[in-house]
Amino acid sequence: MASPGWYPDPGGQPGLLRFWDGATWTSRTMPAAPTAPPPGVPTGPPPNRPPAAAPSSAPSSAPSFPPSLPPPSQPPASGRGRRLTLVLLAVLLVAGVGVGGFFGVRALTGDDEPAAGGGGTSESSEPTDEPTDQPTDEPTDEPTEEPTGSGGAPEPILDACQGAAPVTGATRPGQALRGGGLRVTTPPGYEPSAANEVFTFGDGVAAVGQQVEEFWLSLYALGSLPDIGYESPQQAAETVVECMVRSELFYSGFQDRTDLTSEPVSLAGAEGWRITTEIRVQDPRITVEGDHATVVVAPREDGSLSLFVSVVPIGDDTRIAQQEATLAELLD
Template sequence: MSQAGWYPDPGGQPGMYRYWTGSSWSASITNNPMQAPPSGGLGGLGGPQHPGQPQWSPSQQQQQPRRSPVGWWLGIAAIVLVIAVLGWFAIRNLGGILGTGPSAGSNPTQNVCPKQVASTITPAPAPNDGRVHGGALSYPRLDPPWGPPVPETRVPFGRDVLTQTVMVEPSYKGTKDSWVASVLVGELVAGDGFFSPQQGSEIVVKCIMGVFYDDAEVVRDDKVNKATTVDGKEAWLVETHLSFDIPNLKTKGELAIIMIVATSAASSSIFYASIPDTVPDLVPDARRAMAGLKVTS
């Protein structure tokens, strides 16, 4: 289809319609396909519309009772107050969003992560082409000291995940749990899949900070947070330094690289690398893998 408009939800929600921009599906859904396009026209970053929200025509708007001057002044005052409050919050959080300064963020609960849904589809065997395949992405296989690619089922935001790792601190909790450098690719799991790469990157970063560092406070300092492309597909890249202090762990920080790629109209794939500060010589490997990313069918 090429014409923009509301169409039966390809995500399978009965009685619901999703907006097609002419080139991609938006995040907005409704049960009223006659309503106006989503906020901003393209949906996506504007968030979902409320199903059944009434749409007022110009004639209907003219029939509304006229407000008294006092009501107008009270309304203007309320709007000014709301703008002032929103401006204060925006300035307060600007540093963390734009990467101009560190921001603390620890929430040791899996509630910040997407709900994992078991897949009934068995991924097709990856081709023996010297690349590591996961989801609809692949990267050139890294040589030792990186280990061989292995499936990873413990990533709360992904499935069909394949990863390579390097041991950094074995058994720092005694007989279990080791700290590793890792590079992985897989299918991104979050909601119904209809979100922008930028929204997907924030889902992943919040999940990483919430569950990967025990109960430690994690300070996030973004170095890169921008739109990009991979193999001609829309993507979003976040490179952030995460600082933490976990008992018995020598590593106190690491570089996290998150690339979310809109590999189809209704799904995204992820490239994720975490390189502890104690092994900076592995950073070029992670960047080389990211530079070699390809979208596969």
């Protein structure tokens, strides 16, 4: 790289020197002092001679170079260029530290955004005890799969729904209905019925029935419940109702159950329990909504429980009144 100094004029004017400032030719000139070259030293331009410039009254910003002279190397960057480079490096360094710190903090705190297209949200999935104003399930008109009893009722013993011996009971035409140590007058229009076999949870069940529609029957039945360890007459009565609504022999297309009465009663001198409930079904073969059912149980001396069951159509006031009158024969 040629250093600043006086050099022969690049425009080719003989006996004229022009000043090279290290970056470009200037307009400063001076006559060259004639000197004789020492013996044995070839004449010619000094090493690293600055480039020749095209003839001009002013120095060119892009000098041309004769074929015999190599162009000078790029002059060193000015102080202003170095400062600009340092500023850019400082900005990049600060930006890098900021970005690295940002992702480092997120990695430590686990505050990651969900991946694009992942369908997630940034909200916490932890459960909360805070109440919600929105219902948790969509409303539906579909019938419930499981029967629903009254709130606070004891759990039924569903294993008791099968395995008893109901067909050992019998009723003769024109006679009172007897079973489980109980006796009632057979209601008018009711005849002995083989429907006692549907009482798979009872022993020695005697039943009388009356046809309401082709596929619907009103029934009265007396019998007993085997001693399987019921905790109370209420649990036994709840078990009987649940066994009925869960049985296809009783109800096809069970929809729901609405208890009207669930209370203690005195039956044949023993403390028992009564449940009166409306059992609704969805069955295209019938026109009735379902049954107005009454179940009463009371303990016996041998450990079993006396059982009274009556089912009449919902909304049939005449049969419902007859049901109450028949039950009144048993209650103290």
